[in-house]
Amino acid sequence: xxxxxxxxxxxxxxxxxxxxxxxxxxxxxxxxxxxxxxxxxxxxxxxxxxxxxxxxxxxxxxxxxxxxxxxxxxxxxxxxxxxxxxxxxxxxxxxxxxxxxxxxxxxxxxxxxxx
Amino acid sequence: xxxxxxxxxxxxxxxxxxxxxxxxxxxxxxxxxxxxxxxxxxxxxxxxxxxxxxxxxxxxxxxxxxxxxxxxxxxxxxxxxxxxxxxxxxxxxxxxxxxxxxxxxxxxxxxxx
Numbered sequence: 662x663x664x665x666x667x668x669x670x671x672x673x674x675x676x677x678x679x680x681x682x683x684x685x686x687x688x689x690x691x692x693x694x695x696x697x698x699x700x701x702x703x704x705x706x707x708x709x710x711x712x713x714x715x716x717x718x719x720x721x722x723x724x725x726x727x728x729x730x731x732x733x734x735x736x737x738x739x740x741x742x743x744x745x746x747x748x749x750x751x752x753x754x755x756x757x758x759x760x761x762x763x764x765x766x767x768x769x770x771x772x773x774x775x776x
Numbered sequence: 777x778x779x780x781x782x783x784x785x786x787x788x789x790x791x792x793x794x795x796x797x798x799x800x801x802x803x804x805x806x807x808x809x810x811x812x813x814x815x816x817x818x819x820x821x822x823x824x825x826x827x828x829x830x831x832x833x834x835x836x837x838x839x840x841x842x843x844x845x846x847x848x849x850x851x852x853x854x855x856x857x858x859x860x861x862x863x864x865x866x867x868x869x870x871x872x873x874x875x876x877x878x879x880x881x882x883x884x885x886x887x888x889x
Contacts, residue, residue, distance in 0.1 A: 665819075696879075701784075703881035704820070704865070719876070751819050764810065765867075765877065767819030 663688045665768035667752050673774045674742055682737045682771050684752030692755045693735040694719070694765070695727065697748040704751070710735055742775040749773075778803040782866060782880040789856060790888055797851040797883045799866035806868040809842055809849050814863045814882065823864075824851075856887045 665686045674680055686693065694709040696719075706719030710729040724746055726738040735754075739746060750771045755763040781800045789795050799809070808827045812820035826833045826842045826849065833840045839852040853860050863884045867877040 694876075701881065704879040706876065706878075709876065753819075764822035764825060765820075767821070770817065770819050772817075 663766070665752055665754055665766050667750075667768040667771050669771060670769060671772050673776065675776050676743055677741050680739050680742060680773075682739075682750060682752075682773070684735045684737065684768060685733050686735075686752075686754040686766070687733065688754060688756075688766065689732065690754035690766070691732070691757050692763070693729065694753045695725070695735070695737050696751045696753065697721065697746075698751060698770075699748050707737070707750075742773075744775045747773060747775050778878070780804075780866065780868060780878060780880040782864075782883045784881060784883070786884040786886055788886045788888065791857060793856055795853040795856045795860065795885055795887070797864050797885065799849040799851070799880055801847050801868055804847070804868055804870075805844070806870070808869050809840075810867045810877065811838075811840055811849075811851050812865040812867060812879075814865055816863075820865055853885070856885075858887045858889050861885055861887050 668683045691712045695707040696704045698704050705721045707725050708719050708727040710716045713729055713732050716727050716729055729735055752768040753765040755765045779802045810825045811823045813823055814820040824840045826840045828844055837854045841850045863882040865882040866880045870876050
């Protein structure tokens with residue numbers, strides 16, 4: 662089944678404790694992206710990657726890191742989480758950087774709480 | 777500044793009626809616009825894409841219009857069903873080579889039996 666998977670689905674942590682949220686897609690998509698969704702603010706892009714070893718900042722990158730060592734994986738790293746990073750996070754992928762009208766496939770989401 | 781607006785108030789309609797959701801944007805000239813459905817606690821799911829040179833697009837009970845003069849897209853669900861209850865998001869292309877989308881906040885639709 663074609664899908665985007667994220668782990669963990671739920672995480673409660675404390676301020677300053679490094680964490681990684683994994684994202685993997687099995688559709689051979691070139692483009693991958695991370696979003697956070699907050700009430701009243703909608704989906705905001707954190708980082709995106711147009712292909713392996715190519716990453717770039719989205720609209721709200723502060724406090725986050727990403728890497729794209731393999732085509733299928735795009736982990737989101739919070740080196741020192743803070744309470745304002747409490748949010749619902751979504752990973753998404755789409756087919757090709759060259760086709761700007763591709764639909765995005767979203768993962769099931771990771772609900773993160775930072776105490 | 778660039779802005780996308782969807783009605784933040786929930787839309788409540790009776791089963792069988794047509795639901796119409798609005799997406800307005802300012803200071804953009806998107807090449808295309810997408811609509812997604814999102815159920816509580818789940819990721820958005822793609823529904824329809826419409827390009828700037830298309831006035832209307834249909835898929836089963838769904839219809840999307842795109843008026844680049846008014847800077848508005850309308851999303852219609854005909855013969856609505858309780859199963860259509862969800863939040864609907866519009867997303868605009870930023871006319872870059874990055875494939876980046878910017879999303880509206882979404883409108884929640886409640887279809888009552």
